Amino acid sequence: MPPGTVDCRITVEICWIVHTCSREAVAGLVIYKTASPIIMAESSKAGPGAGWRILWAIGTALLVQVLVLAAATMPVLMGWLALANATTDRPLARAVAFSLAVAPSYAVFALLLMGASAASTRLLGWKSPPDAEMPLDRVGWPLLGWVRYMVAIHVVRVFAGLLLKGSPLWTAYLRLAGARLGRRVYVNSLAVSDYNLLEFGDGVVIGADVHIAGHTVERGTVKTARVRLGRNVLIGIGSVIDIGVEAGDGCHIAALSFVPKYMKLEAGATYAGTPVRRVDTGAPRSRPPA
Numbered sequence: 001m002p003p004g005t006v007d008c009r010i011t012v013e014i015c016w017i018v019h020t021c022s023r024e025a026v027a028g029l030v031i032y033k034t035a036s037p038i039i040m041a042e043s044s045k046a047g048p049g050a051g052w053r054i055l056w057a058i059g060t061a062l063l064v065q066v067l068v069l070a071a072a073t074m075p076v077l078m079g080w081l082a083l084a085n086a087t088t089d090r091p092l093a094r095a096v097a098f099s100l101a102v103a104p105s106y107a108v109f110a111l112l113l114m115g116a117s118a119a120s121t122r123l124l125g126w127k128s129p130p131d132a133e134m135p136l137d138r139v140g141w142p143l144l145g146w147v148r149y150m151v152a153i154h155v156v157r158v159f160a161g162l163l164l165k166g167s168p169l170w171t172a173y174l175r176l177a178g179a180r181l182g183r184r185v186y187v188n189s190l191a192v193s194d195y196n197l198l199e200f201g202d203g204v205v206i207g208a209d210v211h212i213a214g215h216t217v218e219r220g221t222v223k224t225a226r227v228r229l230g231r232n233v234l235i236g237i238g239s240v241i242d243i244g245v246e247a248g249d250g251c252h253i254a255a256l257s258f259v260p261k262y263m264k265l266e267a268g269a270t271y272a273g274t275p276v277r278r279v280d281t282g283a284p285r286s287r288p289p290a
């Protein structure tokens, strides 16, 4: 393999981890896919030991997620064993009991998973570093530590997010996992990550399918910054809020808007569009009044 090819392959592998961890793929699949022999190869950009660093990060991420999932599953399984014992020699009663137990069991598992995952990331200090620039091809410890936090977030998203997003329980989980959220905050989107870099005031509402993250990837580098939303800020359905954005109290962002990185939005104002512009300036309306 000619020199340089390995660099490229490592970069592609890490890009793949980063994107899939923060989006759709299941963490276990990520870990399986990235455990290919190519990551053991050395790269001049990644520096010596890159392969071992990646293996360590994958191994510890896998171990912690297996333990977290086991902690969330065990009480449910114990309940099912108790049900099985209580219905010995009564097949119909057993079938009824197990059927009734399925939905509550899943809810209990989801709640336990949120608690166990948040506790594990806090205990281990896994979080997104603020104001960092982490080149993908260096495969440094900060990048790999951040990937582990994204994996932990993603596992909860996959197993509990669809059931509970938008509810006060989801808000409580986000707080436990590192977000600084005020009272009556509702987050109805799973495209939210880097929780420890998010600061929302009381009464913030995040609409469905909104993308808010404390990270972005530009020109091969993961960049991070805090996102701060004041009290009673509304982010309309399907909007994208880039890193470093700050919105004053009562600011409204219309549906399907894009707020570029580090933009400061004024309190009480309404913004819309891609990129956003202020739309509440009192200028004459282009449409007839209702």
Ligand SMILES: CC(C)(COP(=O)(O)OP(=O)(O)OC[C@H]1O[C@@H](n2cnc3c(N)ncnc32)[C@H](O)[C@@H]1OP(=O)(O)O)[C@@H](O)C(=O)NCCC(=O)NCCS
Residues within 6 Å of the ligand: 205, 206, 207, 208, 234, 235, 236, 237, 252, 253, 254, 255, 256, 257, 270, 271, 272, 273, 279, 280, 284, 285, 286, 287
């Ligand atoms: C932000 C919002 C609340 C503003 O509502 P409003 O104060 O009544 O303002 P209007 O609807 O009158 O719109 C004001 C201007 O912005 C424009 N505008 C509104 N939404 C827009 C959008 N998504 N993209 C581009 N322009 C938009 C309007 O066309 C109007 O322009 P005009 O003055 O030239 O006619 C509303 O536009 C919106 O996006 N609601 C979605 C709420 C949502 O997604 N909630 C999620 C939780 S369910």
